[in-house]
Amino acid sequence: MSSTLVSEADGSSLGDIQAEQINRYRAAWKDAGHDWTPRVSVSRSVFPIVDDRSRELFGLQATGRDQIGSLGEGTPVTFGRTYAAEPDQLIEQLRADAAVMAADTLMLTIPNQMGVETNLAILRAFADHVAPALGWIPADRGPVTGYEID
Secondary structure: OOOOEEOOOOOOOHHHHHHHHHHHHHHHHHHOOOOOOOOOEEEEEEEEOOOHHHHHHHOOOOOOOOEEEEOOOOOEEEEOOEEEEOHHHHHHHHHOOHHHHHOOEEEEOOOHHHOHHHHHHHHHHHHHHOHHHHOOOOHHHOOOOOOOOO
């Protein structure tokens, strides 16, 4: 899964579309009789605003909602919003994203062209201020597994 866009564009949010895809995938997995639990990931552009520097770099990046557009082939697609806010607001917004809450893994899309220091600051701010409130457990605390399928 793991994309910030999907080829469906029915007016539903990216989170709702991906949550439905996750549910269908997990149901098909269970119906196929697999004896282990798969992991599911989604990607989001998330920029915690924690100081003057992050506010300067990302304070104007937030988009209030997903957007529908095209990749040039004439087929409409849904582009996910960019999350840029103070940690408490990010936590609230990400908890409201059905796919983020359904996925085992949230992968952050980061602006690698901005360099290692900036990207490390983004990841640290997310790990310190946002991820714990979403149930994140560092990988060094044990093996990472998928959520049990009901």
